Amino acid sequence: MPDQLVYAMEVTLNGLMAGVMYSLVALGFVLIFKASGIFNYAQGVLALFAALTLVGLQQGQVPFAHLINAVFGTDLHHFGWHLPAVVAIALTAGVMVLMAIAVEKLVLKHLVNQAPIILFMATIGLAYFLEGFGDVMWGADIKKLDVGLPQGISETIESVTADWFGYGFFIDNLDIVATVVAVALVTALTVFSQYSKQGRALRAVADDHQAALSVGISLRFIWVLVWSIAGFVALVAGIMWGTKSGVQFSLSLIALKALPVLMLGGFTSIPGAIVGGLIIGVGEKLFEFSIGPMIGGATENWFAYMLALLFLVFRPQGLFGERIIERV
Amino acid sequence: MKDMSEGYVTADGRQIGGVLMEMKNITLRFGGVVAIKDISFDIRDGEIRAIIGPNGAGKSSMLNVISGFYVPTEGEVWFKGVRRGPMKPYQVARLGVARTFQNIALFDGMTVLDNIMTGRLTRMKAGLLSQALWYGAAEREEIAHREKVERIIDFLEIQNIRKTPVGRLPYGLKKRVELARALAAEPKLLLLDEPMAGMNVEEKEDMSRFILDLNDEFGTTIVLIEHDMGVVMDLSDRVVVMDYGRKIGDGPPEEVRNNQDVIDAYLGVAHD
Numbered sequence: 195m196p197d198q199l200v201y202a203m204e205v206t207l208n209g210l211m212a213g214v215m216y217s218l219v220a221l222g223f224v225l226i227f228k229a230s231g232i233f234n235y236a237q238g239v240l241a242l243f244a245a246l247t248l249v250g251l252q253q254g255q256v257p258f259a260h261l262i263n264a265v266f267g268t269d270l271h272h273f274g275w276h277l278p279a280v281v282a283i284a285l286t287a288g289v290m291v292l293m294a295i296a297v298e299k300l301v302l303k304h305l306v307n308q309a310p311i312i313l314f315m316a317t318i319g320l321a322y323f324l325e326g327f328g329d330v331m332w333g334a335d336i337k338k339l340d341v342g343l344p345q346g347i348s349e350t351i352e353s354v355t356a357d358w359f360g361y362g363f364f365i366d367n368l369d370i371v372a373t374v375v376a377v378a379l380v381t382a383l384t385v386f387s388q389y390s391k392q393g394r395a396l397r398a399v400a401d402d403h404q405a406a407l408s409v410g411i412s413l414r415f416i417w418v419l420v421w422s423i424a425g426f427v428a429l430v431a432g433i434m435w436g437t438k439s440g441v442q443f444s445l446s447l448i449a450l451k452a453l454p455v456l457m458l459g460g461f462t463s464i465p466g467a468i469v470g471g472l473i474i475g476v477g478e479k480l481f482e483f484s485i486g487p488m489i490g491g492a493t494e495n496w497f498a499y500m501l502a503l504l505f506l507v508f509r510p511q512g513l514f515g516e517r518i519i520e521r522v
Numbered sequence: 523m524k525d526m527s528e529g530y531v532t533a534d535g536r537q538i539g540g541v542l543m544e545m546k547n548i549t550l551r552f553g554g555v556v557a558i559k560d561i562s563f564d565i566r567d568g569e570i571r572a573i574i575g576p577n578g579a580g581k582s583s584m585l586n587v588i589s590g591f592y593v594p595t596e597g598e599v600w601f602k603g604v605r606r607g608p609m610k611p612y613q614v615a616r617l618g619v620a621r622t623f624q625n626i627a628l629f630d631g632m633t634v635l636d637n638i639m640t641g642r643l644t645r646m647k648a649g650l651l652s653q654a655l656w657y658g659a660a661e662r663e664e665i666a667h668r669e670k671v672e673r674i675i676d677f678l679e680i681q682n683i684r685k686t687p688v689g690r691l692p693y694g695l696k697k698r699v700e701l702a703r704a705l706a707a708e709p710k711l712l713l714l715d716e717p718m719a720g721m722n723v724e725e726k727e728d729m730s731r732f733i734l735d736l737n738d739e740f741g742t743t744i745v746l747i748e749h750d751m752g753v754v755m756d757l758s759d760r761v762v763v764m765d766y767g768r769k770i771g772d773g774p775p776e777e778v779r780n781n782q783d784v785i786d787a788y789l790g791v792a793h794d
Contacts, residue, residue: 390660391646398629398640405627408589409707410615410644 197361204355204363205483206476211369213475214376215438218431219452220459220467221379222424227461229400229420230302232313236321238449240290240425243328245432245441247289249339250332252282257331279341283429290425291418298417306413307403325446334443339436343371372434379430380468383423387464392419454502460515469513474498529566532759533774539567541603542743543588543711548597550583550767557583558594559767565711570737570744572754572775575764576787581747582624584764585713588745589621590614602710616644620709622700624716624747630689634680634699635671637688641706642667674705677739678732694725698732705736712736714746718753726750730757751788755779763787 219241226234234240250257254273262270277285301316344367351370352362387393398406399416406413432441435448459470478497486493505512529539543565550558558580565571573581586592587599590611599606601617615621620641629637646663675681678698683691688699697717704712717733718726730753736742748754754761755775763771763778765787771778778784 389664391643394636394640395643397632397636398643401629401631402627404591404623405629406640407591407611408615408621408623408627409640409703410612411640412610412612 200359200361202480202483203359204361204365205479207363207365208369209476209479210472211365211373211475212479213472214369214373214468215431215434215471216448216451216455216474217468217471218372218376218379218427218434219448220455220471221376221383221464222427222431223449223452223456224459224461224464224467225383225424225427226420228464229396230313230417231310231400232317233310233461234424235314235317235449236324237424237428237452238446239321239324239328240293240428241432241435241448242441242443242446243293243324243432244286244290244425244429245339245436245445246328246332246337248282248286248341248429248433249337249436249441251285251289252277252279252341255332260333261330283341283433286429287426290429291422294418294421294425297421298414302417303414321446325443336440336442337436339433339441341433341437343368343433343437345437368434368438375430375434376468379427380464383464392416396420451498454498456512457502458505458512460512463512463514466512466514474501477501532569536568536738536759538569538759541565542567542601544600545584545588546598546600548584548587548594548599550580550587550592551595556767558587558764560597561762561764561767561769562597563762563769563772565743565745566760568737568741568743569759570733570746570757572758572761573745573747573764574749574751574754574761578766579764579787580767581764582715583767585621585715585745585747588711589619589713615707618707618710619713620704620707620711621713622697622704622715622717624719626693626696626700628688628696628700628703631687633685633687634691634702635675635684637699638671638674638702638706639667641703642671644707670708671706674702677736678702678705694721697721697725697729701729701732705740705742708740709742712742712744714744716747716749718748718750726753733757 219238222237222240223234226232226237249255254275254277256262256270256273259270262268297320301320302313305313305316346367348365348367348370351365356362387396395406395411396416396419398409398411399413403413406416431448432445435445439445455467455470455474457470458473459466459468478494481497482491482493529537531537541564544562545564546562548558548561549556561584573584575581583592587594590609590613593608601619606614606617629640632640646667675684678701680695680698680702683695683699688696691699701714701717704714714733718729721729733744733746734757737744746754746757748757758775760773761771761775761778762769763781763784765783770783770787771781773781
């Protein structure tokens with residue numbers, strides 16, 4: 195097999211894996227958009243906040259340590275425990291549920307029946323608030339997240355591909371884990387939304403608030419549920435990205451990578467978020483590999499957005515999005 | 523007027539029971555606008571009660587008060603002998619009050635079947651966790667609900683569109699699906715806001731037949747708002763007439779028809 199083809203295969207595989215990571219973020223957006231028509235600007239910050247909380251809880255950091263020390267003249271930093279990863283993740287999931295309740299009570303409840311743009315502005319506010327809140331709560335330094343996920347080159351894949359092609363592929367173990375987790379997450383979410391009582395209620399709320407009320411659905415409960423799920427998805431994304439590149443402010447910027455994914459896949463489709471992520475992942479890696487050297491490289495910075503722009507022109511609803519046709 | 527505290531027998535010989543819902547001195551204001559002014563009436567178990575009146579009389583507002591979408595400014599709502607506190611619409615729905623809307627409110631993205639299934643949400647017991655852990659039980663429950671829904675689908679003769687997304691249906695069928703969804707909740711009280719608006723004669727006849735049949739077969743108490751006087755006179759056992767937010771008539775159709783205030787309101791006599 196020609197070398198170029200083998201390299202291209204490796205690049206494609208890597209692209210698929212990277213795409214899964216984008217999809218994880220995009221998924222959170224889709225969930226909230228589907229259920230409430232809100233584009234949740236705060237989704238990226240939610241992932242950051244979840245990762246910060248996870249690290250903080252796991253390492254026994256005292257929340258608001260700087261604030262407490264400054265006010266009371268104490269010198270607190272750590273509780274002195276170190277929680278097992280599973281416990282810390284469960285606790286963080288709990289915190290995300292509390293946050294969903296707080297968001298509903300403090301923000302959404304007061305904005306019922308407002309135009310989507312108002313709700314969008316509210317999520318921008320929420321994003322900045324959470325960013326600052328996360329800083330004050332857990333400190334602004336870069337943290338290392340380690341919940342025991344495997345990292346580094348996968349020896350198995352390297353040796354297998356070396357046998358087949360005479361060239362060992364470099365695939366990161368973390369990416370493989372992310373892929374498995376994403377598949378499980380999407381399956382669970384799809385089953386939930388299609389077949390469970392709450393899933394049906396959720397789709398009902400997304401479609402028509404009045405009608406949903408008339409069949410006995412509590413809007414507030416559904417909103418808390420949706421934001422809890424989005425918080426949980428943010429936690430998963432936060433764990434993956436945090437393990438990969440450390441927990442720091444820039445983590446919240448992964449949201450920007452999710453945008454083109456959404457435009458490709460459609461804002462309302464869970465499978466769309468996955469397929470969109472994969473196309474962007476593979477597309478940008480292959481483009482960089484094949485065209486990149488000719489035009490000076492660094493194409494990964496803009497390729498996704500250019501692709502999204504092309505989609506906006508030819509298929510504005512995305513691959514799987516609902517086409518909106520107004521009857522006149 | 524005869525005493526009706528123990529119920530009464532209708533012209534076509536149906537036995538009507540005691541008071542199911544009672545509205546006592548209901549007033550509804552929006553800022554300075556008075557939509558409903560001090561109206562009292564009752565709804566009896568098993569009857570078909572119509573609310574009629576010219577445009578802007580406050581009929582839909584009254585229906586919204588009954589279904590909890592509006593909270594009355596003054597007055598009391600009694601349901602099954604208990605005074606109802608201020609409630610959210612979904613709580614009222616869970617008490618057994620189902621409704622349809624004047625401008626159809628269906629879930630356009632879902633199929634007819636899924637739309638009707640949402641009507642059964644309040645009747646589903648299995649929680650989130652049990653659905654995940656005991657898939658079998660949740661599946662059995664789903665099947666039981668499906669059977670009820672299929673019966674309603676048969677009843678309303680919409681078998682052939684059960685898998686069609688609602689958004690693609692013509693107006694008349696949408697109205698019928700909305701009725702099916704309300705029926706799926708097996709309501710004690712069914713509120714129909716202009717169930718025949720915008721329908722042709724044939725569709726109106728179908729809908730009238732369904733309303734009579736479901737009252738007969740399921741014993742559902744029905745409150746309906748309607749403009750078509752002929753339809754109202756044929757369908758209803760008792761009629762409340764509203765004009766400018768006030769009640770100007772209340773009684774059996776033939777009695778209301780001969781009421782001078784009602785005739786004035788409909789023929790447009792100048793208000794002094």
